[in-house]
Amino acid sequence: MINTFRVNLAFSSFLLLLSFGAYAQAQKLQEEKELEVVNFKSIKKVLEKDGLSQAAEQKKVQVAVMKKEQVNLDQGRYNYPSEDELWGFMSEYWLVKNAQILGWDFEKPDYGLESSFRSTLQTLGFVQKKFKILLVNTPTLVRASLPGNDGEMILLLSVPFIRSLDLSKLEISLMFLEDYFRLEAGYFKNQVASEKMKKLAGTSFYGQKPDLTMVEELMKNYHKQIYEKGFTFQQQFEVTKKMDSFLKSNPELWNVYFRLLGKLQSFLKVNVQYKDYLKLFPSPEMQLKWISPEDKVL
Amino acid sequence: MQYLFLLFSLLSFAETTSTDEKVVGVFYMKPLFGHVHQTSVGTSPSLTTIQCAHPVKVLESSKVSVSAEWAYVQVADYRGFILKDYLSERKPDCFQGKYPKFFDTLNLDLQELYYWGRLYDQYIQGESRVQ
Numbered sequence: 511m512i513n514t515f516r517v518n519l520a521f522s523s524f525l526l527l528l529s530f531g532a533y534a535q536a537q538k539l540q541e542e543k544e545l546e547v548v549n550f551k552s553i554k555k556v557l558e559k560d561g562l563s564q565a566a567e568q569k570k571v572q573v574a575v576m577k578k579e580q581v582n583l584d585q586g587r588y589n590y591p592s593e594d595e596l597w598g599f600m601s602e603y604w605l606v607k608n609a610q611i612l613g614w615d616f617e618k619p620d621y622g623l624e625s626s627f628r629s630t631l632q633t634l635g636f637v638q639k640k641f642k643i644l645l646v647n648t649p650t651l652v653r654a655s656l657p658g659n660d661g662e663m664i665l666l667l668s669v670p671f672i673r674s675l676d677l678s679k680l681e682i683s684l685m686f687l688e689d690y691f692r693l694e695a696g697y698f699k700n701q702v703a704s705e706k707m708k709k710l711a712g713t714s715f716y717g718q719k720p721d722l723t724m725v726e727e728l729m730k731n732y733h734k735q736i737y738e739k740g741f742t743f744q745q746q747f748e749v750t751k752k753m754d755s756f757l758k759s760n761p762e763l764w765n766v767y768f769r770l771l772g773k774l775q776s777f778l779k780v781n782v783q784y785k786d787y788l789k790l791f792p793s794p795e796m797q798l799k800w801i802s803p804e805d806k807v808l
Numbered sequence: 809m810q811y812l813f814l815l816f817s818l819l820s821f822a823e824t825t826s827t828d829e830k831v832v833g834v835f836y837m838k839p840l841f842g843h844v845h846q847t848s849v850g851t852s853p854s855l856t857t858i859q860c861a862h863p864v865k866v867l868e869s870s871k872v873s874v875s876a877e878w879a880y881v882q883v884a885d886y887r888g889f890i891l892k893d894y895l896s897e898r899k900p901d902c903f904q905g906k907y908p909k910f911f912d913t914l915n916l917d918l919q920e921l922y923y924w925g926r927l928y929d930q931y932i933q934g935e936s937r938v939q
Contacts, residue, residue: 624934631936643932
Protein backbone atom coordinates (compact mmCIF):
# COMPACT_ATOMS: atom_id res chain seq x y z
CA MET A 511 0.00 0.00 0.00
CA ILE A 512 2.78 2.33 0.98
CA ASN A 513 4.76 1.25 -2.05
CA THR A 514 1.84 1.97 -4.34
CA PHE A 515 1.50 5.42 -2.78
CA ARG A 516 5.28 6.14 -3.33
CA VAL A 517 5.04 5.11 -6.98
CA ASN A 518 2.05 7.40 -7.50
CA LEU A 519 3.78 10.32 -5.77
CA ALA A 520 6.90 9.87 -7.86
CA PHE A 521 4.85 9.70 -11.04
CA SER A 522 2.81 12.79 -10.24
CA SER A 523 6.00 14.72 -9.30
CA PHE A 524 7.50 13.69 -12.59
CA LEU A 525 4.40 14.89 -14.44
CA LEU A 526 4.45 18.23 -12.56
CA LEU A 527 8.10 18.76 -13.40
CA LEU A 528 7.43 17.86 -17.00
CA SER A 529 4.56 20.34 -17.27
CA PHE A 530 6.66 23.16 -15.66
CA GLY A 531 9.43 22.41 -18.09
CA ALA A 532 7.08 22.49 -21.06
CA TYR A 533 5.56 25.79 -19.83
CA ALA A 534 9.00 27.39 -19.51
CA GLN A 535 9.95 26.17 -22.96
CA ALA A 536 6.80 27.66 -24.52
CA GLN A 537 7.39 31.06 -22.74
CA LYS A 538 10.92 31.31 -24.08
CA LEU A 539 9.91 30.50 -27.61
CA GLN A 540 7.29 33.24 -27.55
CA GLU A 541 9.88 35.82 -26.36
CA GLU A 542 12.27 34.67 -28.98
CA LYS A 543 9.58 35.11 -31.60
CA GLU A 544 8.85 38.63 -30.40
CA LEU A 545 12.52 39.40 -30.35
CA GLU A 546 12.84 38.20 -33.87
CA VAL A 547 10.07 40.53 -34.95
CA VAL A 548 11.41 43.64 -33.20
CA ASN A 549 15.06 42.89 -33.62
CA PHE A 550 15.91 45.04 -36.64
CA LYS A 551 19.35 43.54 -36.83
CA SER A 552 17.96 40.16 -37.69
CA ILE A 553 16.06 41.57 -40.71
CA LYS A 554 18.49 44.34 -41.57
CA LYS A 555 20.11 42.24 -44.23
CA VAL A 556 16.76 41.48 -45.80
CA LEU A 557 15.78 45.16 -45.77
CA GLU A 558 19.11 46.19 -47.19
CA LYS A 559 18.79 43.56 -49.86
CA ASP A 560 15.35 44.90 -50.84
CA GLY A 561 16.56 48.53 -50.63
CA LEU A 562 13.76 49.29 -48.18
CA SER A 563 15.93 51.03 -45.61
CA GLN A 564 17.34 53.26 -48.36
CA ALA A 565 13.82 54.06 -49.54
CA ALA A 566 12.80 54.91 -45.97
CA GLU A 567 15.74 57.29 -45.65
CA GLN A 568 14.93 58.91 -49.00
CA LYS A 569 11.33 59.34 -47.93
CA LYS A 570 12.47 61.07 -44.73
CA VAL A 571 14.64 63.50 -46.75
CA GLN A 572 11.79 64.08 -49.23
CA VAL A 573 9.34 64.92 -46.46
CA ALA A 574 11.82 67.34 -44.91
CA VAL A 575 12.39 69.06 -48.27
CA MET A 576 8.66 69.26 -48.95
CA LYS A 577 8.01 70.72 -45.51
CA LYS A 578 10.68 73.35 -46.08
CA GLU A 579 9.26 74.17 -49.52
CA GLN A 580 5.79 74.54 -48.07
CA VAL A 581 7.10 76.96 -45.45
CA ASN A 582 8.95 78.93 -48.14
CA LEU A 583 5.81 78.97 -50.28
CA ASP A 584 3.69 80.22 -47.39
CA GLN A 585 6.23 82.90 -46.55
CA GLY A 586 6.59 83.83 -50.24
CA ARG A 587 2.95 84.87 -50.27
CA TYR A 588 3.98 87.68 -47.94
CA ASN A 589 6.69 89.06 -50.23
CA TYR A 590 6.87 92.60 -51.55
CA PRO A 591 7.27 92.54 -55.34
CA SER A 592 10.77 92.82 -56.74
CA GLU A 593 11.85 96.29 -57.89
CA ASP A 594 11.33 95.46 -61.58
CA GLU A 595 7.81 94.15 -61.02
CA LEU A 596 6.97 96.99 -58.69
CA TRP A 597 7.71 99.65 -61.34
CA GLY A 598 5.29 98.18 -63.90
CA PHE A 599 2.61 97.69 -61.28
CA MET A 600 3.01 101.16 -59.77
CA SER A 601 2.86 102.87 -63.17
CA GLU A 602 -0.47 101.21 -63.93
CA TYR A 603 -1.73 101.82 -60.39
CA TRP A 604 -0.97 105.53 -60.84
CA LEU A 605 -2.81 105.57 -64.17
CA VAL A 606 -5.82 103.83 -62.60
CA LYS A 607 -5.85 106.17 -59.59
CA ASN A 608 -5.74 109.19 -61.92
CA ALA A 609 -8.08 107.85 -64.60
CA GLN A 610 -10.63 110.65 -64.31
CA ILE A 611 -8.07 113.48 -64.13
CA LEU A 612 -6.15 112.16 -67.12
CA GLY A 613 -9.29 111.24 -69.01
CA TRP A 614 -7.70 108.38 -70.90
CA ASP A 615 -10.91 106.35 -71.06
CA PHE A 616 -12.42 107.92 -74.16
CA GLU A 617 -13.07 107.10 -77.79
CA LYS A 618 -10.45 108.41 -80.18
CA PRO A 619 -9.51 108.05 -83.80
CA ASP A 620 -6.85 105.61 -84.90
CA TYR A 621 -3.80 107.77 -85.53
CA GLY A 622 -1.74 104.82 -86.75
CA LEU A 623 0.73 105.40 -83.92
CA GLU A 624 1.57 101.74 -83.31
CA SER A 625 2.89 101.11 -86.81
CA SER A 626 4.54 104.53 -87.05
CA PHE A 627 6.48 104.27 -83.77
CA ARG A 628 7.33 100.61 -84.39
CA SER A 629 8.72 101.47 -87.81
CA THR A 630 10.71 104.45 -86.40
CA LEU A 631 12.29 102.18 -83.78
CA GLN A 632 13.07 99.52 -86.37
CA THR A 633 14.54 102.05 -88.82
CA LEU A 634 16.95 103.22 -86.15
CA GLY A 635 17.85 99.65 -85.14
CA PHE A 636 15.94 99.42 -81.87
CA VAL A 637 14.44 95.93 -81.89
CA GLN A 638 12.44 93.92 -79.36
CA LYS A 639 11.28 97.08 -77.64
CA LYS A 640 7.82 96.64 -76.18
CA PHE A 641 5.67 99.73 -75.81
CA LYS A 642 2.20 100.73 -74.67
CA ILE A 643 0.80 104.05 -75.86
CA LEU A 644 -1.95 105.70 -73.86
CA LEU A 645 -3.57 108.83 -75.26
CA VAL A 646 -4.96 111.17 -72.62
CA ASN A 647 -7.76 113.65 -73.07
CA THR A 648 -6.34 116.54 -71.08
CA PRO A 649 -4.07 119.49 -71.75
CA THR A 650 -2.68 119.38 -68.18
CA LEU A 651 -0.45 116.41 -68.95
CA VAL A 652 1.24 116.82 -72.32
CA ARG A 653 3.55 113.84 -72.33
CA ALA A 654 5.21 111.32 -70.02
CA SER A 655 6.97 108.00 -70.18
CA LEU A 656 6.54 105.49 -67.37
CA PRO A 657 8.39 102.24 -66.73
CA GLY A 658 6.30 99.15 -67.53
CA ASN A 659 6.72 95.42 -66.92
CA ASP A 660 9.77 93.56 -68.24
CA GLY A 661 11.48 96.64 -69.71
CA GLU A 662 8.29 97.76 -71.42
CA MET A 663 7.60 101.50 -71.77
CA ILE A 664 4.28 103.23 -71.21
CA LEU A 665 4.06 106.38 -73.31
CA LEU A 666 1.46 109.03 -72.53
CA LEU A 667 0.51 111.85 -74.90
CA SER A 668 -2.23 114.46 -74.80
CA VAL A 669 -4.76 114.42 -77.65
CA PRO A 670 -5.63 118.14 -77.22
CA PHE A 671 -1.89 118.84 -77.60
CA ILE A 672 -1.69 116.72 -80.76
CA ARG A 673 -4.62 118.65 -82.20
CA SER A 674 -3.35 122.09 -81.16
CA LEU A 675 0.00 121.50 -82.82
CA ASP A 676 -1.45 119.44 -85.65
CA LEU A 677 1.28 116.85 -85.09
CA SER A 678 1.89 114.22 -87.75
CA LYS A 679 2.35 110.58 -86.74
CA LEU A 680 6.04 110.82 -87.58
CA GLU A 681 6.44 113.87 -85.32
CA ILE A 682 4.60 112.01 -82.55
CA SER A 683 6.88 109.00 -83.05
CA LEU A 684 9.94 111.23 -82.62
CA MET A 685 8.46 112.64 -79.40
CA PHE A 686 8.01 109.05 -78.24
CA LEU A 687 11.61 108.30 -79.18
CA GLU A 688 12.79 111.19 -76.98
CA ASP A 689 10.63 109.81 -74.16
CA TYR A 690 12.08 106.35 -74.68
CA PHE A 691 15.63 107.75 -74.37
CA ARG A 692 14.67 109.53 -71.14
CA LEU A 693 13.26 106.32 -69.72
CA GLU A 694 16.23 104.27 -70.84
CA ALA A 695 18.63 106.72 -69.21
CA GLY A 696 16.84 105.98 -65.93
CA TYR A 697 15.92 109.61 -65.17
CA PHE A 698 12.38 108.70 -64.13
CA LYS A 699 13.31 105.80 -61.89
CA ASN A 700 16.16 107.73 -60.24
CA GLN A 701 13.92 110.68 -59.46
CA VAL A 702 10.86 108.73 -58.34
CA ALA A 703 12.34 105.80 -56.38
CA SER A 704 12.31 106.18 -52.61
CA GLU A 705 14.69 104.79 -50.01
CA LYS A 706 11.83 102.75 -48.54
CA MET A 707 11.07 101.17 -51.90
CA LYS A 708 14.69 100.14 -52.41
CA LYS A 709 14.78 98.71 -48.90
CA LEU A 710 11.53 96.77 -49.04
CA ALA A 711 11.33 95.57 -52.67
CA GLY A 712 11.72 91.80 -52.87
CA THR A 713 11.69 91.29 -49.10
CA SER A 714 9.11 89.49 -46.97
CA PHE A 715 6.68 90.97 -44.46
CA TYR A 716 5.79 87.54 -43.05
CA GLY A 717 4.43 87.89 -39.52
CA GLN A 718 3.87 91.65 -39.78
CA LYS A 719 1.69 94.19 -41.55
CA PRO A 720 2.89 95.38 -44.97
CA ASP A 721 4.22 98.91 -45.05
CA LEU A 722 1.86 100.67 -47.45
CA THR A 723 3.50 104.05 -46.91
CA MET A 724 5.94 102.86 -49.58
CA VAL A 725 3.06 102.81 -52.10
CA GLU A 726 1.73 106.20 -50.96
CA GLU A 727 5.21 107.69 -51.21
CA LEU A 728 5.68 106.35 -54.72
CA MET A 729 2.30 107.70 -55.84
CA LYS A 730 3.28 111.16 -54.59
CA ASN A 731 6.65 110.93 -56.32
CA TYR A 732 5.02 109.91 -59.61
CA HIS A 733 2.74 112.94 -59.40
CA LYS A 734 5.60 115.29 -58.52
CA GLN A 735 7.81 114.03 -61.31
CA ILE A 736 5.10 114.16 -63.99
CA TYR A 737 3.45 117.47 -63.03
CA GLU A 738 6.13 119.46 -61.19
CA LYS A 739 9.74 118.32 -61.45
CA GLY A 740 10.18 117.22 -65.01
CA PHE A 741 13.72 117.08 -66.39
CA THR A 742 16.83 119.21 -65.92
CA PHE A 743 18.70 121.13 -68.63
CA GLN A 744 21.52 118.61 -68.34
CA GLN A 745 19.15 115.68 -68.91
CA GLN A 746 17.50 117.48 -71.81
CA PHE A 747 20.90 118.17 -73.32
CA GLU A 748 21.88 114.50 -73.10
CA VAL A 749 18.61 113.34 -74.65
CA THR A 750 18.75 115.93 -77.45
CA LYS A 751 22.34 115.01 -78.28
CA LYS A 752 21.38 111.33 -78.35
CA MET A 753 18.49 112.10 -80.70
CA ASP A 754 20.86 114.10 -82.88
CA SER A 755 23.43 111.32 -83.12
CA PHE A 756 20.85 108.60 -83.88
CA LEU A 757 18.88 110.65 -86.39
CA LYS A 758 21.91 111.91 -88.28
CA SER A 759 22.10 108.58 -90.08
CA ASN A 760 18.62 109.28 -91.43
CA PRO A 761 18.48 112.90 -92.74
CA GLU A 762 14.75 112.70 -93.41
CA LEU A 763 14.01 111.88 -89.77
CA TRP A 764 16.56 114.43 -88.55
CA ASN A 765 14.81 117.17 -90.55
CA VAL A 766 11.43 116.18 -89.14
CA TYR A 767 12.88 116.35 -85.62
CA PHE A 768 14.46 119.72 -86.27
CA ARG A 769 11.20 121.10 -87.64
CA LEU A 770 9.30 119.59 -84.68
CA LEU A 771 11.50 121.45 -82.18
CA GLY A 772 10.92 124.68 -84.12
CA LYS A 773 7.19 124.03 -84.11
CA LEU A 774 7.21 123.41 -80.35
CA GLN A 775 9.27 126.52 -79.69
CA SER A 776 7.00 128.89 -81.60
CA PHE A 777 3.79 127.27 -80.29
CA LEU A 778 4.80 127.23 -76.63
CA LYS A 779 6.00 130.84 -76.71
CA VAL A 780 2.52 132.14 -77.37
CA ASN A 781 0.27 129.47 -75.85
CA VAL A 782 -0.22 130.04 -72.11
CA GLN A 783 -2.25 126.86 -71.68
CA TYR A 784 0.96 124.86 -72.06
CA LYS A 785 3.28 127.16 -70.11
CA ASP A 786 4.20 124.34 -67.72
CA TYR A 787 5.63 122.30 -70.58
CA LEU A 788 8.71 124.55 -70.71
CA LYS A 789 9.27 123.99 -67.00
CA LEU A 790 9.07 120.21 -67.34
CA PHE A 791 10.95 119.83 -70.64
CA PRO A 792 13.43 122.71 -70.96
CA SER A 793 13.50 123.93 -73.58
CA PRO A 794 12.81 123.53 -77.31
CA GLU A 795 14.70 126.74 -77.94
CA MET A 796 17.83 125.37 -76.31
CA GLN A 797 17.33 121.98 -77.94
CA LEU A 798 17.34 123.67 -81.33
CA LYS A 799 20.60 125.43 -80.48
CA TRP A 800 22.21 122.20 -79.29
CA ILE A 801 21.59 120.39 -82.53
CA SER A 802 21.87 123.29 -84.98
CA PRO A 803 24.85 122.91 -87.30
CA GLU A 804 27.50 125.46 -86.39
CA ASP A 805 27.83 128.42 -88.74
CA LYS A 806 30.95 128.07 -90.79
CA VAL A 807 33.08 131.21 -91.09
CA LEU A 808 34.73 131.39 -94.45
CA MET B 809 -51.20 68.41 -92.54
CA GLN B 810 -48.66 70.23 -94.75
CA TYR B 811 -48.67 73.25 -92.41
CA LEU B 812 -48.08 70.98 -89.44
CA PHE B 813 -45.11 69.38 -91.20
CA LEU B 814 -43.67 72.82 -92.08
CA LEU B 815 -44.05 74.02 -88.49
CA PHE B 816 -42.37 70.86 -87.20
CA SER B 817 -39.40 71.21 -89.57
CA LEU B 818 -39.02 74.92 -88.68
CA LEU B 819 -38.98 74.08 -85.00
CA SER B 820 -36.38 71.38 -85.46
CA PHE B 821 -34.24 73.79 -87.54
CA ALA B 822 -34.42 76.41 -84.80
CA GLU B 823 -33.30 73.85 -82.28
CA THR B 824 -30.25 72.80 -84.28
CA THR B 825 -29.11 76.40 -84.91
CA SER B 826 -29.35 77.31 -81.24
CA THR B 827 -27.18 74.38 -80.19
CA ASP B 828 -24.49 74.66 -82.87
CA GLU B 829 -22.31 76.55 -80.41
CA LYS B 830 -19.24 74.57 -79.44
CA VAL B 831 -16.41 75.06 -76.98
CA VAL B 832 -13.07 75.54 -78.72
CA GLY B 833 -11.12 75.36 -75.49
CA VAL B 834 -10.47 76.86 -72.08
CA PHE B 835 -8.05 79.79 -72.04
CA TYR B 836 -6.79 82.09 -69.30
CA MET B 837 -6.85 85.85 -68.93
CA LYS B 838 -3.37 87.39 -69.27
CA PRO B 839 -3.61 91.04 -68.15
CA LEU B 840 -4.00 92.03 -64.52
CA PHE B 841 -7.67 92.85 -65.21
CA GLY B 842 -9.82 92.81 -68.31
CA HIS B 843 -13.37 93.14 -69.53
CA VAL B 844 -15.71 90.77 -71.28
CA HIS B 845 -17.18 93.09 -73.92
CA GLN B 846 -20.70 93.21 -75.25
CA THR B 847 -19.42 93.52 -78.84
CA SER B 848 -16.05 93.00 -80.50
CA VAL B 849 -15.07 96.66 -80.10
CA GLY B 850 -12.67 97.82 -77.39
CA THR B 851 -14.91 100.71 -76.36
CA SER B 852 -18.09 98.61 -76.15
CA PRO B 853 -19.74 98.23 -72.72
CA SER B 854 -18.33 95.74 -70.27
CA LEU B 855 -20.42 92.73 -69.26
CA THR B 856 -18.10 91.79 -66.44
CA THR B 857 -14.53 92.36 -65.22
CA ILE B 858 -12.24 89.40 -64.74
CA GLN B 859 -8.75 89.15 -63.36
CA CYS B 860 -5.56 87.52 -64.49
CA ALA B 861 -5.63 83.68 -64.76
CA HIS B 862 -9.44 83.59 -64.78
CA PRO B 863 -10.54 80.66 -67.00
CA VAL B 864 -12.45 81.66 -70.11
CA LYS B 865 -14.36 79.31 -72.44
CA VAL B 866 -13.73 80.23 -76.05
CA LEU B 867 -16.76 79.43 -78.17
CA GLU B 868 -17.47 79.01 -81.83
CA SER B 869 -20.89 79.63 -83.25
CA SER B 870 -22.26 79.97 -86.75
CA LYS B 871 -24.51 82.72 -85.47
CA VAL B 872 -21.66 84.90 -84.18
CA SER B 873 -19.06 86.26 -86.55
CA VAL B 874 -15.93 87.76 -85.04
CA SER B 875 -12.84 89.39 -86.52
CA ALA B 876 -9.49 87.61 -86.30
CA GLU B 877 -8.42 89.77 -83.33
CA TRP B 878 -11.35 88.88 -81.08
CA ALA B 879 -12.57 85.72 -79.40
CA TYR B 880 -16.20 84.91 -78.64
CA VAL B 881 -16.18 83.73 -75.03
CA GLN B 882 -18.25 82.55 -72.12
CA VAL B 883 -17.45 83.62 -68.57
CA ALA B 884 -19.95 82.41 -65.96
CA ASP B 885 -23.34 83.27 -67.48
CA TYR B 886 -21.98 85.99 -69.74
CA ARG B 887 -21.26 85.53 -73.43
CA GLY B 888 -19.12 88.27 -74.90
CA PHE B 889 -15.84 89.18 -76.53
CA ILE B 890 -12.19 89.41 -75.43
CA LEU B 891 -9.13 90.35 -77.48
CA LYS B 892 -7.25 87.18 -78.43
CA ASP B 893 -3.96 88.81 -77.41
CA TYR B 894 -5.22 88.81 -73.84
CA LEU B 895 -5.87 85.06 -73.72
CA SER B 896 -3.33 82.38 -72.99
CA GLU B 897 -3.54 78.60 -73.39
CA ARG B 898 -1.51 78.13 -70.22
CA LYS B 899 -2.25 79.59 -66.82
CA PRO B 900 -0.17 82.78 -66.66
CA ASP B 901 2.11 83.83 -63.84
CA CYS B 902 0.04 86.71 -62.48
CA PHE B 903 1.13 89.56 -60.23
CA GLN B 904 -1.77 88.98 -57.83
CA GLY B 905 -0.89 85.28 -57.74
CA LYS B 906 2.77 85.91 -56.98
CA TYR B 907 2.17 88.59 -54.36
CA PRO B 908 -1.32 87.85 -53.02
CA LYS B 909 -0.92 89.38 -49.58
CA PHE B 910 0.63 92.62 -50.89
CA PHE B 911 -2.05 92.85 -53.58
CA ASP B 912 -4.89 92.23 -51.10
CA THR B 913 -3.75 94.99 -48.78
CA LEU B 914 -4.17 97.56 -51.56
CA ASN B 915 -7.93 96.99 -51.26
CA LEU B 916 -8.79 97.98 -54.82
CA ASP B 917 -12.41 99.10 -55.08
CA LEU B 918 -14.82 98.24 -57.89
CA GLN B 919 -14.14 101.46 -59.76
CA GLU B 920 -10.41 100.81 -59.73
CA LEU B 921 -10.92 97.24 -60.96
CA TYR B 922 -13.12 98.60 -63.77
CA TYR B 923 -10.53 101.22 -64.79
CA TRP B 924 -7.70 98.69 -64.66
CA GLY B 925 -9.62 96.59 -67.17
CA ARG B 926 -10.33 99.66 -69.31
CA LEU B 927 -6.62 100.52 -69.28
CA TYR B 928 -5.94 97.37 -71.28
CA ASP B 929 -8.74 98.31 -73.69
CA GLN B 930 -7.20 101.73 -74.26
CA TYR B 931 -3.55 100.77 -74.61
CA ILE B 932 -2.11 100.83 -78.11
CA GLN B 933 0.46 98.07 -77.81
CA GLY B 934 3.36 97.16 -80.02
CA GLU B 935 6.85 95.74 -80.22
CA SER B 936 9.67 96.52 -82.64
CA ARG B 937 11.09 93.50 -84.44
CA VAL B 938 14.03 92.59 -86.60
CA GLN B 939 13.18 93.61 -90.16
